[in-house]
Amino acid sequence: MEKNILEVKNISLSYQKDPIVKELDVSFMKGKISVIIGPNGCGKSTLLKGISRLLKKETGSIILNDTNMDELSNKEIAKQLAFLPQSATAPEDVTVRDVVELGRYPYRKVLQKVSQEEKIIVDEVLQQTGLFHLRDENINNLSGGQKQRVWIAMALAQKTEIILLDEPTTYLDLGHQIEVLNLLKELNETTGQTIIMVLHDLNLASRFSDYMIGMKDGRVVYEGVPTEMMTPTILKDLFGIEAYIGEDPVDKKPICLRFD
Known part of the structure; x- marks a missing residue:
């Protein structure tokens, strides 16, 4: 049985009193790559900020390695969980x-x-x-x-056991996107680290994930392995597109051949 390393229970998050994430429940499996997908503004990045405590939650709890994060100091959390925001600057x-x-x-x-x-x-x-x-x-x-x-x-x-990444391929050309995602995949396979990331590109999300989580309107509405998630019905509901799904000839994962 797969062990959950991180569990989010009934969490709500807001920006300036504007509710973004609403009573959301989701769990992440130890040692797996989980990719969060969904339309802009659905709460993907907000969820990661809430998990990393960059954004204070209004309701709910986050369980990290069987311990409520409210009981842990920032340094104790930082020894278990690393967060890479979308636009890091030095x-x-x-x-x-x-x-x-x-x-x-x-x-x-x-x-x-x-x-x-x-x-x-x-x-x-x-x-x-x-x-x-x-x-x-x-x-x-x-x-x-x-x-x-x-x-x-x-x-x-x-x-840390867990790395959160908010759109790690943003602003990169396709070659560098693949380079970064291959690096993360290799790290996951060699170190066993749990990787949770937000990606916009559906085919990259399918290719590099063990598990996909679909968000809409601040809630998790779909989750499953790529073959369960990359379907015309789910993609139409999430993104309002008519998707045509095929199979990657190398790793046999589902890919979106085109969408209208």
Whole structure:
């Protein structure tokens, strides 16, 4: 039986008193890649912000590894869960290594310097993400795909069981999108980390997910494996499109051939 590592129960979230997520229930399986899909404004990003406590919930509870997150400090949560927002930015004049080292903040006291042990962890993550040769480069000199690898490396440096990513392929060309998603898939397979992300591209969502979650109007209305989710009926309800579904010739996952 699959174990749920994260459970969201009856959660409601608002922006400036405008309700976005409404009494939502959803669970995420340990060691799997779960992808959240849905139309713009349905609450996908808001849900991730609520889970990571960047946005205060109004109702409900979030259970992380069988513990209510209300009972955990921010640092305790940061040792179990990393969140990569949609548009991460770095200050001027910082190197790739500087940014990745920020991922170690939950393990350090205020003003404590990076230990030798932490430097080893950072080096390992830089190697793992193919960034070691760029470690002393100013992050603002990197390409979009390289920058996204740096942010992922920073999240990996936290050494968490769960990584949340809000549209990690935004603003990237197709080649860099595949590069980033292949990296996340490889990390999931080699480390067993649970990955939860929001994606807009339905075919990429199907290709790289173990489980898909469909949101609409602030609620989860569909969930299942890609073959259950990528159907004309569900896609019409979620996005208002007439979808024609085929099969990927390589991994046999469902793909949207065209939509009207």
